[in-house]
Every structure is written in structure tokens, then in C-alpha cells.
Amino acid sequence: MAFTGLFLILFLIVHASINACIFLNDGGQTFNEMAHFMSHNWIMRFLEIGLFAGLITHIIQGLMLWNQNKNARPVQYAYSQPNKNSKWYSRSMALLGTLLLLFLIMHLSHFYVGTKVALYAKGDAPHNLFEEMKEVFSINWIVALYVAGVIALFWHLYHGFQSAFQSLGINHKKYTPMLKTIGLGYAIIICLLFALMPISMFLGCIK
Amino acid sequence: MEHYHMNLTLKVWRQKNSKEQGKLETYQVKDISSEMSFLEMFDVLNEQLIVEGKEPIAFDHDCREGICGMCSMYINGQAHGPWQQNTTCQLHMRAFKDGDTITVEPWRSKAFPVLKDLVVNRSAFDRIIQAGGYISVNTGNAVDANAIPIDKKDADDAFMAAACIGCGACVATCKNGSAMLFVGAKVSQLALLPQGGPERESRVLNMVAQMDKEGFGNCTNTYACEAECPKGISVSNIARLNSEYLKAGLTTETK
Numbered sequence: 139m140a141f142t143g144l145f146l147i148l149f150l151i152v153h154a155s156i157n158a159c160i161f162l163n164d165g166g167q168t169f170n171e172m173a174h175f176m177s178h179n180w181i182m183r184f185l186e187i188g189l190f191a192g193l194i195t196h197i198i199q200g201l202m203l204w205n206q207n208k209n210a211r212p213v214q215y216a217y218s219q220p221n222k223n224s225k226w227y228s229r230s231m232a233l234l235g236t237l238l239l240l241f242l243i244m245h246l247s248h249f250y251v252g253t254k255v256a257l258y259a260k261g262d263a264p265h266n267l268f269e270e271m272k273e274v275f276s277i278n279w280i281v282a283l284y285v286a287g288v289i290a291l292f293w294h295l296y297h298g299f300q301s302a303f304q305s306l307g308i309n310h311k312k313y314t315p316m317l318k319t320i321g322l323g324y325a326i327i328i329c330l331l332f333a334l335m336p337i338s339m340f341l342g343c344i345k
Numbered sequence: 346m347e348h349y350h351m352n353l354t355l356k357v358w359r360q361k362n363s364k365e366q367g368k369l370e371t372y373q374v375k376d377i378s379s380e381m382s383f384l385e386m387f388d389v390l391n392e393q394l395i396v397e398g399k400e401p402i403a404f405d406h407d408c409r410e411g412i413c414g415m416c417s418m419y420i421n422g423q424a425h426g427p428w429q430q431n432t433t434c435q436l437h438m439r440a441f442k443d444g445d446t447i448t449v450e451p452w453r454s455k456a457f458p459v460l461k462d463l464v465v466n467r468s469a470f471d472r473i474i475q476a477g478g479y480i481s482v483n484t485g486n487a488v489d490a491n492a493i494p495i496d497k498k499d500a501d502d503a504f505m506a507a508a509c510i511g512c513g514a515c516v517a518t519c520k521n522g523s524a525m526l527f528v529g530a531k532v533s534q535l536a537l538l539p540q541g542g543p544e545r546e547s548r549v550l551n552m553v554a555q556m557d558k559e560g561f562g563n564c565t566n567t568y569a570c571e572a573e574c575p576k577g578i579s580v581s582n583i584a585r586l587n588s589e590y591l592k593a594g595l596t597t598e599t600k
Binding site for chain 1: 356358369419422448450455459523561563564566568573580581584585586587
């Protein structure tokens with residue numbers, strides 16, 4: 139979980155950086171150039187396989203973990219007070235992960251499928267991803283779903299970032315508080331960027 | 346501290362043996378002193394049950410001074426009850442007030458089957474220790490304890506890990522029923538010291554293998570174990586266990 143989690147954490151930096159090109163507000167020109175590069179450059183296409191492999195491994199590991207942990211306590215407590223000893227989001231990684239998977243299915247169907255259809259089914263037809271984004275983010279309930287997905291992502295990342303280092307055996311008096319702060323900063327920046335994309339498009343700040 | 350008396354409603358898990366299904370039974374106890382320990386209150390209840398001709402409640406206890414790790418009990422939704430860094434036997438009735446309802450359950454874990462009422466079988470921990478939680482010493486004259494220089498910090502950390510009394514509160518508390526804090530403490534106390542060096546790699550691999558075999562869950566770093574541990578064992582021991590395991594797994598030739 140830790141290795142694949144950290145890999146996906148790195149991916150989100152790339153994803154957020156490229157998408158942040160829409161904030162240049164140049165009618166999506168830079169963003170579309172970047173999107174074209176990402177969907178056509180063979181090195182990027184090769185890395186895409188790695189990304190899906192990492193994502194699927196993370197999901198499978200998560201399911202195995204959930205299953206084993208469920209079996210470790212066949213009889214539940216009649217009365218338990220987990221809030222007295224741990225944070226809700228640290229106990230809810232499987233739930234948050236499931237929400238993120240549902241979000242991801244919607245997200246891929248919005249943007250990934252369209253890009254691939256243009257590339258393969260229509261013989262590399264010109265595809266304006268920026269216009270597609272504007273179209274999707276003009277619908278209020280979809281914007282709301284995206285913001286909800288980003289909120290789930292925040293709690294997943296906030297726990298996952300520091301948890302990954304603990305799982306890899308790194309717990310240090312000096313560096314662990316630093317890693318926790320970096321993890322919080324990372325989660326806030328990434329999620330704020332992702333949340334602002336649908337919101338700013340919906341409000342018409344980006345044309 | 347003010348001394349007072351209280352009447353309480355107790356909901357206690359009753360189970361005849363490991364095969365039969367158990368359930369929560371409700372009992373009333375009257376005139377309990379705030380200066381009693383929690384187990385003394387249970388003694389009062391058991392006396393009462395014996396007088397009524399009923400089967401007394403079976404529960405684990407031994408030293409009753411917080412050092413042996415024998416007492417268990419999941420009290421009002423928390424392992425060893427509401428106080429921090431405290432065992433059930435050292436929990437006192439001043440933690441409760443008149444009219445309270447207290448729910449008492451046994452540790453819940455596949456690896457700790459209930460034997461009777463509140464007594465669980467914790468021999469899974471013994472088997473993990475047998476798998477490697479020791480050092481092999483040749484017989485002969487006792488070696489001078491101070492002959493090998495040890496870094497003060499390492500000695501302190503080893504001592505902190507060695508404070509684990511193996512009560513199983515970490516497993517009982519963990520939402521995954523994981524024994525990583527216990528195993529982390531037992532691996533750490535030896536990995537930090539030169540005496541633990543020769544068997545360092547086989548120890549961690551064998552103890553983790555035994556832990557998995559016993560059916561404990563996996564650590565997802567909620568750190569609930571550290572919060573509920575009566576001896577305040579730090580989760581840094583889990584990180585040390587992880588790093589010891591990774592290193593041993595990568596460098597040894599055993600499969």
C-alpha cells in the first residue's frame with residue numbers, strides 16, 4: 139500500500155501541475171498543448187501503463203487488506219468508542235478509497251474516454267479537451283460531485299502520506315513531524331488546486 | 346479526593362465456553378465505594394452472584410498492581426477502561442459516578458478466542474515469542490551485564506519497548522485486530538541491543554510469520570494501540586518492526 143500510495147502521490151503532482159495550466163486563462167491553449175503531448179508522446183503512453191498498474195495494485199492491495207482485517211475480528215464489540223483513541227479518517231481509508239474509486243469511474247468517463255475515442259476510434263481526430271472540461275463543469279451537480287471527490291481525496295491523502303512512511307519503517311523524532319507537515323501541505327495544495335478547477339470554470343472565471 | 350458510594354448497572358459478556366454463543370447480561374451492584382478498584386467491584390458482584398446461587402463471572406487477573414499484563418476487559422468501549430496508560434486492575438471506581446451503566450466485554454480477536462465470560466486465550470502471543478522473541482545464550486559463567494558498551498539512547502529505547510506486559514490491549518483496540526504494537530515492542534527490545542544482534546534477521550522474519558499465522562489483522566496506522574496501551578508503548582516500535590522486516594527480507598537468503 140505504501141509503495142503504490144507514494145507512487146500515486148507523485149502522479150497527482152504531475153496531474154495537478156498540468157491541469158493548473160488552465161489557470162493561465164489563455165483559452166486553454168497551453169493546457170491543450172500539454173494534453174496533446176501527454177496523449178501522444180510514447181514515453182508518456184508507456185508511463186500511463188505503469189500508472190494503471192500502480193492504481194490497480196493499490197486497489198487490489200486495499201481489498202486484500204480490508205478482507206484480512208475484517209476476518210481478524212469475527213465477533214464485533216457491542217459497545218466501542220474508537221473516537222477516544224484514533225482519528226475518523228485514519229479508520230476510514232477503505233471507505234474513502236471506495237468513494238475515490240467511484241469518483242474515478244465518473245472522472246475517467248468524462249475525460250479519459252473522450253480522449254481515447256478521438257485518438258483511436260476517430261483516427262486521431264482533433265480533440266479540444268479544454269472545451270470538454272468547460273462543458274462538463276457547466277453542470278452544477280457534476281461540479282458538486284467533483285468537489286465532494288476532492289474532499290474525500292484530501293482525507294485519504296492526509297492520512298496516507300504520513301502512513302506510507304510509517305509502513306516503510308520511517309519514524310524519526312526529527313523527520314516524522316516534518317513529514318507530517320509536508321503531507322498536510324501537500325494534501326491542501328493538491329486538493330485546493332483540483333477543487334478550484336471545476337469551481338472556477340463553473341463560475342466562468344476561466345474562459 | 347472525595348469518597349462516595351454509587352449504584353451501578355453492569356452489562357457483562359457471559360459465555361459458557363469457547364463453543365457456545367455468549368450474550369450481554371445485566372447486573373445491578375449497590376453501594377460501591379469510589380476507592381475500590383474495578384476488579385474489587387467485580388469481586389463484590391461475584392460474591393453477590395454466589396449468594397444468589399448463580400455462576401460467578403470468570404475474568405483474568407493476577408498481580409492487581411498493573412505490572413503483570415493478566416487483566417483484560419473492554420470497559421465502556423475502551424481497552425482497560427477510560428483512563429490513559431492504565432490497566433483494568435488499576436482502574437478505580439472514582440472513574441465512574443452514581444447511576445452509570447458500564448459495558449464490559451472480553452478482548453475481541455480471532456487470535457484470542459473467548460474461553461469463558463471475559464477470559465480469552467492469549468497463547469497466540471506466547472507462540473509469537475517462541476518463534477524468535479528471545480536471545481540464545483551459551484551456558485557457563487554469567488557474563489558481566491556492563492561488559493558491552495551500549496549507547497544510552499538505544500538502552501533507553503530498548504527499555505521503553507521492554508515495558509510491554511503483553512496484555513493484548515493493542516489487539517483489542519485496533520480496528521483491524523492487529524498485533525503489530527506487541528510484535529514491534531518485542532522485536533525492538535532485542536534489535537536495539539548488541540545481544541539481539543546474532544539472531545536479528547531470523548527473529549523478525551519468524552515472529553512476523555507466526556503473527557500472520559495466528560490470524561491477527563494488519564496495521565493501517567490509526568495509532569489507536571499507542572493511545573490505549575497501558576505501558577505507553579510507542580508506534581515508533583511498529584516502524585522499527587517494518588524496517589527490520591524489510592531489511593531482513595531483502596538481505597537474507599531464507600525464503
